Amino acid sequence: MFYREAGQFKTSYKADQAVFPIFQDKVFVAIWLLIGFVVIPMLANEYVFRAIFIPVIIMALAAIGLNLLVGYCGQVSLGSGAFMAVGAYAAYNFMIRIPDLNPLICFLLGGLSATVVGVIFGIPSLRIKGFYLAVATLALQFFTDWTFSRIDWFTNYTPSGSIAVQPVAVWGFVFDSPIRKYLLCLTVLVIFTIIAKNLVRGRIGRAWMATRDMDVAAEIIGIRPIFAKLSAFAVSSFFIGVAGALWAFVHLGSWEPLAFDINLSFSILFMVIIGGLGSIVGGMLGAAFITLLPLFLNQLPIWLGINMSTAMVSHLEYMIFGALIIFFLAVEPLGLARIWQITKEKLRLWPFPH
């Protein structure tokens, strides 16, 4: 009975249309924000920020972005790594070529560059679907891999081809310590999550979902497929591009093209599938899960006192990922988010099961 709607009658559509119409949801969100901005900064140490929270947050941003495209609009993409690369390299080039440009502006410009690339590579989606579209986005992945390792202009002619950047400084405030980086990323994630939520509950989100569920019917209602699909590519790439810039500048600090290869694209797609297609919170859960699982598997033999080689651990990781992907695709396509929702529904009834 912690979580129930009974007695919360909406007296206006405005109240019912609110982001979180149920009071307990508001409380939940407030608690999560409190944990994120106050409790974690007080408790966590540098290692935890660097190894867990910062990568999880940035990946959550990327996964939410991809979910807008795949989960909400139904367009498969294997190009997330590429969009992150575009975001990162574009932000870098804006930063070194335009003196004194605010790094946050550079990140946004990185995101916008990814948007442009996303719209261009989204054009095939007007003609092809599913598997074929996935292959087309894969082409983008190879294209960016090649571009950023072969065209030296993008890396400012650094001999090694890798890029190293200074800690991000905004108006003299330097995001150099893990806790500062964490708070920066968390703030960005919160803002982008709100935007994603707003989009999916409004006209544009309905246009995406309608296109996903039944494109002929969507068009007959007046939703132009070109608008729905390309806007989903645009917004999704923007999110992923900004995530790429954060990943490079805030998390990695120095990187080479390999940091954004096909494996990253797959990881983000797995986050979306495991987290839950068509769910914002799913993106976060998936990102946390996929980032934490290897750490957990590395620790497990130590906790259990078993002697296991690192190679074995990484093989195990692949097997578990594989099994989970199949499980979620076959059994629970709505992913962890659905399990989360079921838990909430149980809580809503608890302690009376009926």
Next chain:
Amino acid sequence: MNDNDRKLGPTLLKADNISLAFGGVKALTDISFEVKEREVLAIIGPNGAGKSSMLNVINGVYHPNAGSVTYKGTVRQQMKPHEAAKQGIARTFQNIALFKGMSVLDNIMTGRTLKMSAGFLAQCLYVGRARNEEIEHRKKVEEIIDFLQIQSIRKTPVGRLPYGLQKRVELGRALAAEPTLLLLDEPMAGMNIEEKEDMSRFILDVNDEFGTTIVLIEHDMGVVMDLSDRIVVLDYGKKIGDGTPAEIRNNKEVIDAYLGVSD
């Protein structure tokens, strides 16, 4: 139907010599007919007669090989479905074409897409027009929900609903566009008697209250005779009859081809 002349307005839609073929299959051959404003026109005929194809031509899903459609006085060879939507043509499908992953409310809200105009930034932030128009259109959608008596399922994902209710929601989604011309492709197929009665009542009410012109495809002759002002009969892609229910009932060719078998 003596009150027809009082009720009906000028011609809203006119099909002229429409022909449509898929490879070697002639779905429609030289079809012409008219629909008057506020009329309920039924298209009947056996399976494969070309009824659905005709609706698809009217709202731009199929482009005819020959002939033209005149709608609101403008002649066109072809147009895109979203253009048809903009001009006030809405429809439902023979095989339900709802947005399965969305709730009843969202499905019907989607029907109002063309009436919304908030900019992208306003939608990102859910402020200003984006917020106001969501609330304003929600009111309209609730009216439709009340009209169709589906209040209790408004938050249910449509995929979970029984067939009859899905058909009703699909009608709601089409109504949300406040169409001038409503095309219904077998709105009562697979329904029990009670559901058919409900659906018939909704269709008549829509026609009465909002003056919506309706073109419907239906197999149940009882329903067709009750609902329609006029009937067009297709058989193997050809028009074999066009007239009031009384005229159709006595049309020799129609009886031979169609009615004789079912009655």
